[in-house]
Amino acid sequence: MDLRSTIRWSRPILPAPTMPPATESIAITEVGPRDGLQNESAIIPTPLKVAFINLLSECGFPEIEVSSFVSRKWIPQLGDASEVFAQIKRRPGVIYSALVPNIQGMEAALKANVGKISLFTAASETFSQKNTNASIAQTLERFKPVIALAKSPQKSGTGVSPVHSRDARATVSLPVRAYISCAVACPYEGPTDPRKVREVASQLLDLGVDEIDLADTIGVAVPADIEKLYAALDGLLEPWHTTLHLHDTRGTALACATRAHQLGVRRFDSSAAGLGGCPYAPGAAGNVATEAIVWSFQKMGVQTGVDSSKLATAVRFIATALDRPLPGPMANVQV
Amino acid sequence: MDLRSTIRWSRPILPAPTMPPATESIAITEVGPRDGLQNESAIIPTPLKVAFINLLSECGFPEIEVSSFVSRKWIPQLGDASEVFAQIKRRPGVIYSALVPNIQGMEAALKANVGKISLFTAASETFSQKNTNASIAQTLERFKPVIALAKSPQKSGTGVSPVHSRDARATVSLPVRAYISCAVACPYEGPTDPRKVREVASQLLDLGVDEIDLADTIGVAVPADIEKLYAALDGLLEPWHTTLHLHDTRGTALACATRAHQLGVRRFDSSAAGLGGCPYAPGAAGNVATEAIVWSFQKMGVQTGVDSSKLATAVRFIATALDRPLPGPMANVQV
Numbered sequence: 001m002d003l004r005s006t007i008r009w010s011r012p013i014l015p016a017p018t019m020p021p022a023t024e025s026i027a028i029t030e031v032g033p034r035d036g037l038q039n040e041s042a043i044i045p046t047p048l049k050v051a052f053i054n055l056l057s058e059c060g061f062p063e064i065e066v067s068s069f070v071s072r073k074w075i076p077q078l079g080d081a082s083e084v085f086a087q088i089k090r091r092p093g094v095i096y097s098a099l100v101p102n103i104q105g106m107e108a109a110l111k112a113n114v115g116k117i118s119l120f121t122a123a124s125e126t127f128s129q130k131n132t133n134a135s136i137a138q139t140l141e142r143f144k145p146v147i148a149l150a151k152s153p154q155k156s157g158t159g160v161s162p163v164h165s166r167d168a169r170a171t172v173s174l175p176v177r178a179y180i181s182c183a184v185a186c187p188y189e190g191p192t193d194p195r196k197v198r199e200v201a202s203q204l205l206d207l208g209v210d211e212i213d214l215a216d217t218i219g220v221a222v223p224a225d226i227e228k229l230y231a232a233l234d235g236l237l238e239p240w241h242t243t244l245h246l247h248d249t250r251g252t253a254l255a256c257a258t259r260a261h262q263l264g265v266r267r268f269d270s271s272a273a274g275l276g277g278c279p280y281a282p283g284a285a286g287n288v289a290t291e292a293i294v295w296s297f298q299k300m301g302v303q304t305g306v307d308s309s310k311l312a313t314a315v316r317f318i319a320t321a322l323d324r325p326l327p328g329p330m331a332n333v334q335v
Numbered sequence: 336m337d338l339r340s341t342i343r344w345s346r347p348i349l350p351a352p353t354m355p356p357a358t359e360s361i362a363i364t365e366v367g368p369r370d371g372l373q374n375e376s377a378i379i380p381t382p383l384k385v386a387f388i389n390l391l392s393e394c395g396f397p398e399i400e401v402s403s404f405v406s407r408k409w410i411p412q413l414g415d416a417s418e419v420f421a422q423i424k425r426r427p428g429v430i431y432s433a434l435v436p437n438i439q440g441m442e443a444a445l446k447a448n449v450g451k452i453s454l455f456t457a458a459s460e461t462f463s464q465k466n467t468n469a470s471i472a473q474t475l476e477r478f479k480p481v482i483a484l485a486k487s488p489q490k491s492g493t494g495v496s497p498v499h500s501r502d503a504r505a506t507v508s509l510p511v512r513a514y515i516s517c518a519v520a521c522p523y524e525g526p527t528d529p530r531k532v533r534e535v536a537s538q539l540l541d542l543g544v545d546e547i548d549l550a551d552t553i554g555v556a557v558p559a560d561i562e563k564l565y566a567a568l569d570g571l572l573e574p575w576h577t578t579l580h581l582h583d584t585r586g587t588a589l590a591c592a593t594r595a596h597q598l599g600v601r602r603f604d605s606s607a608a609g610l611g612g613c614p615y616a617p618g619a620a621g622n623v624a625t626e627a628i629v630w631s632f633q634k635m636g637v638q639t640g641v642d643s644s645k646l647a648t649a650v651r652f653i654a655t656a657l658d659r660p661l662p663g664p665m666a667n668v669q670v
Contacts, residue, residue, distance in 0.1 A: 223593050224635035248586075251627035251663070255590040258558050292586035300559035325660055328586070 025303040026261065027062050028293060029243065029269045032318070033084075034065040034099060035287055036275025038077050040322065046080045048321055050087045053096075055314035056272065057088070060305045063095040065118065065269075069105035085112035097177065101132070106146045110174075117150055119143050119209070120179040123197045124186035127217070131181065140203055143178070147208055150174040177211040178204045179245065184216040184225050194232030201237055212242050213269065216256070219247030219285055223259035230263050239264035246288045248274060248327065253288035254296055261302065268293055273315045274328030289328030291315055360638040361596065362397050363628060364578065364604045367653070368419075369400040369434060370622055371610025373412050375657065381415045383656055385422045388431075390649035391607065392423070395640045398430040400453065400604070404440035420447035432512065436467070441481045445509075452485055454478050454544070455514040458532045459521035462552070466516065475538055478513070482543055485509040512546040513539045514580065519551040519560050529567030536572055547577050548604065551591070554584030554620055558594035565598050574599035581623040583609060583662065588623035589631055596637070603628055608650045609663030624663030626650055 033053050037044055049067075056064050066088065072079030081098060090096060097116035100106045109117055121139040122128040128136045151173045180200050185191050201212050214229065221229075230239050244260050244267070246253040257268055270293045276286030294306045319326050368388050372379055384402075391399050401423065407414030416433060425431060432451035435441045444452055456474040457463040463471045486508045515535050520526045536547050549564065556564075565574050579595050579602070581588040592603055605628045611621030629641045654661050 220634075222631045222634045250630050251583075251586075251589055251624060252631045254586055255593040255631065258590040259593065289586060295585050296557045296587045296590065299555075299557045 023261070023302065025266070025305070026293075026297055027267045028290060028304055028306060029063040029065060029097070029267070030056050030059070030061045030272060030290055031065040031245070031269045031287055032056070032271035032273065032275040032290070034067050034078065035245075035269070036271040036273075038068065038075055039276050039286070040077060043077060044321075046083050046087065049080070049084050052314065052318050052321070053084070053088045055310070055317055057091040057094055058307070059310045059314060060307050061094065062305065063097055063116065065097045065099070066114075068099035068101075069108045069112075070099060070101045071105075082108060082112045085114065095175075100146060102142055103145050103149065106149050110149070114174070116175040116177060117146070118177040118179060118213070119146065120181060121200060121204070122181035122186075122217075123192045123200050124182040124189045126188040127182045127186045130188065136200060140200075140207065143204075143207055143209075147176055150176050151208065175210045176208070177213050177243070178207075178209040179213045179215050180204070181215050181217045183214040183229060184221040185218060187218050194229050197229060198232045198236055201233065205237070211267075212237060213245050214242050215245035215269075216247055216253075219249030219253065221246065221256045222252050223255050226256045226259045227263065230260070230265075240266045243267040243269060245269040247276065247285060248288045249285040254292050257288060257293060258296070261297070272311065272328070273319050273326040275318065275326065286327050291328055358596070358637065360601070360640070361628075361632055362602045363625060363639055363641060364398040364400060364432070364602070365391050365394070365396045365607060365625055366400040366580070366604045366622060367391070367606035367608065367610040367625070369402055369413065370580075370604070371606040371608075373403065373410055374611050374621070375412060378412060379656075381418050381422065384415070384419050387649065387653050387656070388419070388423045390645070390652055392426040392429055393642070394645045394649060395642050396429065397640065398432055398451065401431045401433055401449075403434035403436075404443045404447075405434060405436045406440075417443060417447045420449065430510075435481060437477055438480050438484065441484050445484070449509070451510040451512060452481070453512040453514060453548070454481065455516060456535060456539070457516040457521075457552075458527045458535050459517040459524045461523040462517045462521045465523065471535060475535075475542065478539075478542055478544075482511055485511050486543065510545045511543070512548055512578070513542075513544040514548045514550050515539070516550050516552045518549040518564060519556040520553060522553050529564050532564060533567045533571055536568065540572070546602075547572060548580050549577050550580035550604075551582055551588075554582030554588065556581065556591045557587050558590050561591045561594045561598065565595070565600075575601045578602040578604060580604040582611065582620060583623045584620040589627050592623060592628060593631070596632070607646065607663070608654050608661040610653065610661065621662050626663055 033049060037049065053064060053066060067081035067084050068075060068078045069081050070078065095115040097118055098109050098114045100109050100117040100119060106117065121136055122131065125136055128134060128139060132139055134142065180197055182192050183197050197214065204212060242265060244257065244265050246256055269287065270290040271287035272290045274286040274289035291311055294304045294308060294311060297304055315328065368384060372384065388399060388401060402416035402419050403410060403413045404416050405413065430450040432453055433444050433449045435444050435452040435454060441452065456471055457466065460471060463469060463474060467474055469477065515532055517527050518532050532549065539547060577600060579592065579600050581591055604622065605625040606622035607625045609621040609624035626646055629639045629643060629646060632639055650663065
């Protein structure tokens, strides 16, 4: 798979080819600036975020999840999403994406020239209520106008990144990713029935999303859970049409990613330095570390397109800036 | 596989049954007290070690690697091996093993009533020289009198643990494990040719050792390395006759253990809390954490025989005693 092909987002990744992409490459979405930093308790200055994202831009990721257009009231840490988008140096070929909770967020995201939006629902009713103050059905209902706006023809200068609208006459639609949180387990309800994940995924596909991101939000998956999850999606969604979003609470994330790759998964979320653990919540752990994914897969001959030495620079930068032990196995390695 | 069967060490595990044991269980040797604590820079008081081992004894491990009879001059941290063996409360059915470098160490180990000895050589000449001041061939030569002594009939009261000599008339021989360090890579020579591992393993089998322990000493293995390693051993040694000793320097250890299990490996070394990282050596990481192995495999329906809550007690005990962040994913979890 040519990683660069992931920038042609006006063509949805669904419907599917019937064969998985070659095993020789995977695509990594770096989610450290969003899913990682949102868990830091101290507010991080905007210029520091911008510098971090600019370093990540050099690494070769096809996509970087930059921030979230959730209300500043709910996630103060990401309240500067518009400023961050305005200040980063965009590298051609890289998609700069953001979380969008509702139509207000979508409008702000369009103004900020996001390259892709991420919606979020869950496979657990309790989590959905606690996280979004809405049932799963209500979150899906909220998505409709957001997706409609994302898929309406955007003219050059009206908010779509130049990367996506070189031809001003072209109709360009923003790609839409949808997260399904608690795809493996819920902190309130316990293990998730994979059939619930399938049900929600099916509804999301009906709404016209381009990408389904399956999130093990609390990081409890073991490889057998990954097998069950994809078995439940059989016939609806091929593994290579999903993105897998793993957290490493119990050290099982890379084992899960490896098993997922065997099953055909080719797209993973991860965060540099394993960002995402909350320093004041004992036991909470971050996303699987990007350097662990990159290092392990590249050593096995699976290309990630990521330059390890540039990644190490970004990891060292954020580890130094946050000045606390980070969970990524290489965050404290002196190279 | 009945974990308790591992105590019947007077029958060597080799030669082999031709079929792997059932996939439903694995045996874990807890190596935290030896391979973990030997890397702590501050000398740990003997009573603290004894208390830690006593907590581990409650967990259900078939074997605990207690200490090393290497000269106090070389590893001061484990200079109290005899005292530790004298003071621990031995639980019937648990093998209390120790590293033995030479005939002097073997004599001390016999006096201390060890239940099993571990010899160590390497698949890298440079590492062997730096670690033992001997070539690989010289280490194997040194093993001969040690193995001869281990395999000579031991009478009750002459040093063999009561567990192994209830019948004073029985001839009881001490089981001998042999570590092959740098089975995947060497810090001096780089990647290890798996054929070298096979060559050393073959020589060890000729010497009459009971168990081959393949160690990824520096923790750089990815699952593909595990495949290559066992492919190279094909026809000489079945995966289920080896023990796999992983370090988690780059977060890949559990992924490797999972792949190894798929290939038929049923015996793993690990350390509670991921002990083994040197706090003053940036980048050095510990053994794969026992709680990660236990948690992941048990969740997949693979029995380890280990009681998770008792393990958590041992993990909390040592984490509190050492008072530093430990690499194990659950070392800082409040349960």
